[in-house]
Each structure stands twice: as C-alpha cells, then as structure tokens.
Amino acid sequence: MSGRHPALLRAQAFASRFGxxxxxxxxxxxxxxxxxxxxxxxxxxxMGALGALLMEPAAFEAWVTRYRAEGGGPLQINLWVPDPPPRRDAAHETALRDFLGRHGPSVPADAGDAPLQDFHAQCQALLAVRPTAVSSIMGxxxxxxxxxxxxAGIAWFATVTTVAEARAAEAAGADVIVAQGAEAGGHRGAFEAEVARDQAVGLFALLPQVVDAVQVPVVATGGVADARGVAAALLLGASAVQPGTALLRTPEAAxxxxxxxxxxxxxxxxTRLTRAFSGRxxxxxxxxxxxxxxxxxxxxxxxxxxxxxxTAAMRETAAAAHDLQHLQAWAGQAAALAPALPAGEVVRGLWAGACELLG
Ligand SMILES: Cc1cc2nc3c(=O)[nH]c(=O)nc-3n(C[C@H](O)[C@H](O)[C@H](O)COP(=O)(O)O)c2cc1C
Structure with a gap:
C-alpha cells in the first residue's frame, strides 16, 4: 500500500487497525x-459485510459460519435500530391496499402487520459471532x-447522515463514524424517520464537516463508485470508503x-428518495x-x-417476473458507474486508481 500522501497514510492506519x-x-x-x-x-x-436486518439469529449465524468456512476475512454486521412502534390507521391502510392492488396482486388484510426481528436477540447473537465490527443505522x-x-473487543461503526448525529454517535461511544451522503442507494440512516428527506445532505458537504466535528475515523458512503470518488473522499478526510451500489452489478451480488x-x-x-417500499x-x-x-x-x-x-406481495411478484417497474430497485445516484466486473477486481481497482490519483 502506498503511503506518501497524508490521506493515504490515514487510510493505511485505518486499514491496519481493522486487519x-x-x-x-x-x-x-x-x-x-x-x-x-x-x-x-x-x-x-x-471488509465484507452483512446487512442482517431481516435475519433471525440462526440465519445470520449460519451466514457467518459459511463466510468463515469459505475463507472470508474481516466482517461488519449491520443492524437497524428500531423506530418507535408505528401509528396504525386502518382506513388509510385499506386505501393503500387498493392502490397497491392496482400495481400487483391483491394485498391481504393483515399484510401491514409485518413483524420485526427481535432486536435484542439479534444484538446478543452478534456478540456470540464476534464480527470485526457491528454497524448501526437509524439511530x-x-x-x-x-x-x-x-x-468483547468488537468495534461499533455508527452510520450518520448529519453532523449532529455524528456528534451524538461519538458521544455514545462509536469507534468509527460512517457518514452517509444523500446520494446513497437504499435507506437513509437518519435517526428520526420524519426528517430523513428534508435533512438530505450530499457527501461533499457532509464528509468534511463530520470529519471536523469528531475525533474518531470517518468512513465515506454514498455515491462512491469509482477511483475518483475514493480519492475525493480520502481528500475530504475519510479514512475509508464504503461502496454499496457500485458492487451490485458484480456477478457475486447475483x-x-x-x-x-x-x-x-x-x-x-x-433515482429518487421514496417511502413507497418500506415507509422509511x-x-x-x-x-x-x-x-x-x-x-x-x-x-x-x-x-x-x-x-x-x-408492498411485500407486489415486490415479490415483480421480482419473480423480472418486472423492474414494480420490484424494489434500490440505487444510489452513481448507479451507472457500477461496473459488471468481479467484486475483487472492483475493490482492487478502486484502491489502485485512488493511489494513482493521490500520487
Ligand atoms: C440494496 C441496498 C440495501 C441496503 N441495506 C442497508 C442496510 O440494511 N443497512 C445499512 O446500514 N445500509 C443499507 N444500505 C445503504 C448502504 O449501506 C450504503 O450506505 C449505500 O449503499 C451507499 O451508497 P451507494 O449505494 O451510492 O454506494 C443499503 C443499500 C442498498 C443499495
């Protein structure tokens, strides 16, 4: 790893710390x-990652066992911090079921009773599998x-979308802050669901101000999809980058x-910010x-x-039919930069290119 530029030295220190x-x-x-x-x-x-939101402990324990058996290395496992219980409105849900029935199969009356995984049980199971890092989003x-x-010696990577959230996460003991720009594909990690769209800050503004606000290392995520993005994030103060959409066209993502x-x-x-799939x-x-x-x-x-x-019935039917117009197609604003290459090549290319750009 080249270590000439101060930004590369910072990234090198982060990499060594986490193996x-x-x-x-x-x-x-x-x-x-x-x-x-x-x-x-x-x-x-x-670093590999698992988004474990939808998985019960036995499922992610099996995932980790396979990952390790197949020679996987450092690993981040991610959980969503639960929101307060939702306010239900039966009449409004009926209107939504009618609307969704026009975009997919009819929606069963109890479809809105979607169960959440038991967050406490997920947390305890995470301690048992001992990943390199546990990451949080939504709080x-x-x-x-x-x-x-x-x-247990497991690092906490806290996803934030504002400077205030970054300060709160550091004060609560986060070892690393993951600054998520508004470009990001998938859910925004705002601590309060209601402000997630109005407080949508792009990574170029968010990252340096988060870096200035906290002492712990900051990881950049959101719209980082090629070597230029990696170099820019490192220059803006990031210690590492965390691409999502950029890996979605790899054969391994399937x-x-x-x-x-x-x-x-x-x-x-x-791409656009929407609550239409999950409510977040x-x-x-x-x-x-x-x-x-x-x-x-x-x-x-x-x-x-x-x-x-x-939306489950619509999403699942559309996915089976390969119907892009109704499946849940999360995508960041840099989606078109995502290469259809093996993931290892993408990761090595991002880093080699950034090192070259930073001399
Ligand atoms: C399909 C998809 C699913 C995601 N699920 C999660 C998740 O469960 N937990 C989380 O913290 N972030 C999740 N994210 C957000 C990513 O961790 C990351 O912030 C985002 O992909 C970065 O932006 P980019 O897609 O432009 O690279 C998801 C993103 C995508 C595209």
Missing part, C-alpha cells in the same frame, strides 16, 4: 449481502449493548437481472411504481414497517 489491506468496506445491504460478495471483498483485502445502539461490544439492467441505464436524476425514506430507481406512489392523489405510504408489509 485490512485495502480501506474499502462493502456496504451492508439487507437482502443484498450474499456470502459470495462479502467474501470476494474481504479476499481482495477489504444509536443501546448503551448496555455498546458496553458489551467494548468488553442481483435480479432486471434490477441490474436498471442500474446500467440509471441517471443520477433517475430510501433511494431507488424512479420506476413506474415509485412515480405513481409520489403522484398527486396517491395515498401517503404507511410508516415503517407497515408499508414494507403492504
């Missing part, structure tokens, strides 16, 4: 973190769990082909369904996770 050769972290992506992808990133010298980890992580094709054709403005703001391709859900007269999406339950 990496390359300061590139796979972004944790719930529903899009196959073992093959995480393993390829780690074997290239970066702060409970203090008792943070103490258990520290006692993405639904309709979604992968949608990424190739995406323009930055062809996230960035997706502006497909027919996403646009219809934002059109005047369309019913407001229900809160998370009710909306996720209501």
């Amino acid at each position: 990496l050769q390359i300061p590139v972290l796979m972004a944790p992506m719930a529903g899009a973190s196959p073992v093959a992808l995480a393993k390829a990133v780690a074997q290239a010298g970066g 702060l980890l409970p203090p008792a769990f943070v103490a258990q992580l520290k006692a 993405l639904n082909p309709a979604w992968a094709q949608g990424l190739v054709a995406a323009t930055p403005e062809g 703001w996230g960035r997706a391709l502006a497909t027919a369904y996403v646009q219809a859900a934002a059109a005047p007269g369309a019913p407001e999406p229900a809160p998370y996770p009710v909306q996720r339950g209501l």
Whole structure:
C-alpha cells in the first residue's frame, strides 16, 4: 500500500487497525449481502459485510459460519435500530391496499402487520459471532449493548447522515463514524424517520464537516463508485470508503437481472428518495411504481414497517417476473458507474486508481 500522501497514510492506519489491506468496506445491504460478495471483498483485502436486518439469529449465524468456512476475512454486521412502534390507521391502510392492488396482486388484510426481528436477540447473537465490527443505522445502539461490544473487543461503526448525529454517535461511544451522503442507494440512516428527506445532505458537504466535528475515523458512503470518488473522499478526510451500489452489478451480488439492467441505464436524476417500499425514506430507481406512489392523489405510504408489509406481495411478484417497474430497485445516484466486473477486481481497482490519483 502506498503511503506518501497524508490521506493515504490515514487510510493505511485505518486499514491496519481493522486487519485490512485495502480501506474499502462493502456496504451492508439487507437482502443484498450474499456470502459470495462479502467474501470476494474481504479476499481482495477489504471488509465484507452483512446487512442482517431481516435475519433471525440462526440465519445470520449460519451466514457467518459459511463466510468463515469459505475463507472470508474481516466482517461488519449491520443492524437497524428500531423506530418507535408505528401509528396504525386502518382506513388509510385499506386505501393503500387498493392502490397497491392496482400495481400487483391483491394485498391481504393483515399484510401491514409485518413483524420485526427481535432486536435484542439479534444484538446478543452478534456478540456470540464476534464480527470485526457491528454497524448501526437509524439511530444509536443501546448503551448496555455498546458496553458489551467494548468488553468483547468488537468495534461499533455508527452510520450518520448529519453532523449532529455524528456528534451524538461519538458521544455514545462509536469507534468509527460512517457518514452517509444523500446520494446513497437504499435507506437513509437518519435517526428520526420524519426528517430523513428534508435533512438530505450530499457527501461533499457532509464528509468534511463530520470529519471536523469528531475525533474518531470517518468512513465515506454514498455515491462512491469509482477511483475518483475514493480519492475525493480520502481528500475530504475519510479514512475509508464504503461502496454499496457500485458492487451490485458484480456477478457475486447475483442481483435480479432486471434490477441490474436498471442500474446500467440509471441517471443520477433517475433515482429518487421514496417511502413507497418500506415507509422509511430510501433511494431507488424512479420506476413506474415509485412515480405513481409520489403522484398527486396517491395515498401517503404507511410508516415503517407497515408499508414494507403492504408492498411485500407486489415486490415479490415483480421480482419473480423480472418486472423492474414494480420490484424494489434500490440505487444510489452513481448507479451507472457500477461496473459488471468481479467484486475483487472492483475493490482492487478502486484502491489502485485512488493511489494513482493521490500520487
Ligand atoms: C440494496 C441496498 C440495501 C441496503 N441495506 C442497508 C442496510 O440494511 N443497512 C445499512 O446500514 N445500509 C443499507 N444500505 C445503504 C448502504 O449501506 C450504503 O450506505 C449505500 O449503499 C451507499 O451508497 P451507494 O449505494 O451510492 O454506494 C443499503 C443499500 C442498498 C443499495
């Protein structure tokens, strides 16, 4: 690893601290973190990741066992900090079920009762599998769990979307701050669901101000998809980068082909923040369904996770039919830069290119 430029030295220090050769972290992506992808990133010298939101403990324990058996290296496992319980509105949910029934199969009456995983049980299981890092999104980890992580020598990577959230995460004991710019694909990690769209800050403004606000290392995520992005993030003060969408066209990601094709054709403005899939703001391709859900007269999406339950039938049917217009096609604003190359090559290329640019 070259160490001439101060930004490269900083990245090198971060990499050594976490047992990496390359300061590139796979972004944790719930529903899009196959073992093959995480393993390829780690074997290239970066850090693998698992987005464990939707998994019960036995499922992610099995995932980790396979990852390790196949030679995976340093690993981040990610959990969502639960929001307060959603407010239910039966009449509004009926209107939503009618609306969604026009975009997919009819929606069962109990579809909004989507169960969440038991967060406490997930946390305890994470301690048992001992990843390199536990990462959080949508809020702060409970203090008792943070103490258990520290006692176990597991780092806490806290995802933030504002400077205030970064300060709060550092004060709560985060070892690393993951600054998520508004360009990012997938859900925005705002601690409060209601402000996630209004407080959408781009990475170029967010990153240096987070770096100035905290003492701990900062990882840049959101729109980082080629070597120029990696070099820029390091110059703005990041210690590492965490690409998500940039890895989705790799063969290891094994993405639904309709979604992968949608990424190739995406323009930055062809993605939009939407609550239409889950009830939480996230960035997706502006497909027919996403646009219809934002059109005047369309019913407001229900809160998370009710909306996720209501849209399950449509999402699953569309995924099986390779129907891009109705499947859940998360995408960052740099989607079109995502290369269709093996993940190891992508990771090595990002780093080699950034080193060259930074001399
Ligand atoms: C398909 C998908 C699923 C995601 N799921 C999660 C998740 O479960 N937890 C999380 O912290 N971030 C999640 N994210 C956000 C990523 O971790 C990361 O912040 C984002 O991908 C970075 O922006 P980029 O896509 O432009 O690289 C997801 C992103 C995508 C694209």
